[in-house]
Amino acid sequence: MKKTLLALGLVLFANIALADGEMTPKHQGVMAEATTGTRAELSTQGNMLMVYLTTHSDKAIATKGAVAELTLLNGSEKQTVKISPSGDNSFMAYGPYKAVAGTKALLKVTLPGKSAEQFRFSLN
Incomplete structure (x- = not known):
């Protein structure tokens, strides 16, 4: 009986851990996570680039006063x-950018009072 309960507990714990680790884009973009656990979604539509920041547990991170490239x-x-804060947890740039399938993107974000974080993306 103890082995069954232990096995059931491990299965449930594994499912919770996996669910927390999933990165599902909310803005039809691609996701990346920095070593700190901060997540970024890069969305490219037309001549606009958008980046959205969230925590590992999917809570919005304010971008006011942040610097990003x-x-x-x-x-x-x-x-x-250079991308500028736009909205509560996003950055935006508008212009003639070449962001197509196969493009690699490197994002550097410095939030106020924090060290710079880096993200790597591969566009589909």
Whole structure:
């Protein structure tokens, strides 16, 4: 009986741990997580780039006063984009950006009073 209860407990714990670790985009973008547990979603639509920040447990992180830079890599082509806070937990940039399937993106975010965090994306 103890073995059955222990096995059941382990299965339930594993399911909870896996559910917490899932990164599901809310804005049709791609997700990345920094070593600190901060999550970022990069959404590219038309000539607009959006980045949304959340905690590991999916709570919005305020971007007011933050500084961010996004580097887009397409083969040997490199484009650096300054993105500005926009809304409660997002950054935005608008312009002629080359963000297509296969593009690699590196995001550096510095929140007020915190160390810089880095995120890596691969666009689908």
